[in-house]
Amino acid sequence: MHARPHLSARGRVARRAIAVLALVAASATGIQAPASATSSGAAAKVSTKTLLSQLKVAAEHSSGYRRSAFPLWADADHDGCDTRAEVLLAEARAKPRRSGRCTLTGGSWLSPYDGKRFTNASKLDIDHLVPLAEAWQSGAYRWDTATRKAYANDLGYARSLVAVSAHANRSKGNREPQSWLPAKGRCSYLTSWVAVKWRWKLSVSSAERTFVRTRLAKCDWPKIARPPRATVHTGTGASTGSGTGGTGSGTDPRFGTCTEAKSHGYGPYRSGVDPEYAWYTDRDGDGVVCE
Numbered sequence: 584m585h586a587r588p589h590l591s592a593r594g595r596v597a598r599r600a601i602a603v604l605a606l607v608a609a610s611a612t613g614i615q616a617p618a619s620a621t622s623s624g625a626a627a628k629v630s631t632k633t634l635l636s637q638l639k640v641a642a643e644h645s646s647g648y649r650r651s652a653f654p655l656w657a658d659a660d661h662d663g664c665d666t667r668a669e670v671l672l673a674e675a676r677a678k679p680r681r682s683g684r685c686t687l688t689g690g691s692w693l694s695p696y697d698g699k700r701f702t703n704a705s706k707l708d709i710d711h712l713v714p715l716a717e718a719w720q721s722g723a724y725r726w727d728t729a730t731r732k733a734y735a736n737d738l739g740y741a742r743s744l745v746a747v748s749a750h751a752n753r754s755k756g757n758r759e760p761q762s763w764l765p766a767k768g769r770c771s772y773l774t775s776w777v778a779v780k781w782r783w784k785l786s787v788s789s790a791e792r793t794f795v796r797t798r799l800a801k802c803d804w805p806k807i808a809r810p811p812r813a814t815v816h817t818g819t820g821a822s823t824g825s826g827t828g829g830t831g832s833g834t835d836p837r838f839g840t841c842t843e844a845k846s847h848g849y850g851p852y853r854s855g856v857d858p859e860y861a862w863y864t865d866r867d868g869d870g871v872v873c874e
Contacts, residue, residue: 653735696751696765708752721785761794770802841873
């Protein structure tokens with residue numbers, strides 16, 4: 584069974600048009616400039632097996648997440664409609680009326696997770712297909728604030744944000760696929776999970792990779808247009824140690840172990856970036872300690 588995209592063709596085209604409009608303001612707002620989205624339709628097909636094999640397998644960074652680290656919702660093109668409204672407009676089956684500061688009335692939507700139909704936009708949530716907390720644990724803790732803002736408002740790739748029923752979204756929460764899958768469109772959901780992680784260079788845990796690989800194999804390894812790579816930066820505002828915005832206050836006093844350092848809010852530290860890296864043992868050899 585091959586996966587079908589979450590969005591209608593009309594929805595995908597509309598989202599790409601929005602992405603083009605956002606180009607003018609992207610650099611000023613810190614939102615990921617989605618120029619590559621305009622050409623993604625012509626991208627060569629790639630198997631989800633290939634994309635999954637290119638994801639780094641790593642233990643999750645389980646501390647420090649806070650939702651406020653991902654600024655929501657932005658109005659990248661300054662047209663009065665923030666990211667939530669842009670997704671609702673792009674994915675509407677019947678176009679809603681827009682008034683004032685992008686107040687939407689009327690329209691209709693189909694929630695791909697459970698097949699429910701809606702004619703009231705307030706009944707829908709905008710789901711980050713790979714949840715913010717999961718992104719944090721998979722690498723976003725190293726990102727600067729601008730990159731996390733770009734991720735949280737990613738209109739540059741149609742699979743990143745999806746309008747779904749509030750019930751389905753809240754049932755999902757921050758869970759990975761091995762803990763939660765939608766009632767409908769599971770092959771499509773797993774395809775999007777891998778695609779979004781690949782786009783943002785996020786890692787997968789060993790258990791996550793095993794589960795996704797098993798399920799996508801049963802879906803005959805769907806092929807999709809190669810996702811456009813997002814631009815990712817680490818630095819000021821990232822949780823990457825005292826030199827680049829770590830969670831500890833002041834300078835790491837050089838604890839005896841990473842366990843002590845982390846318990847006091849310090850780390851992680853990266854090789855070639857943070858001098859504290861040399862103080863601790865990099866047991867898995869990934870260039871990061873106290874993660």
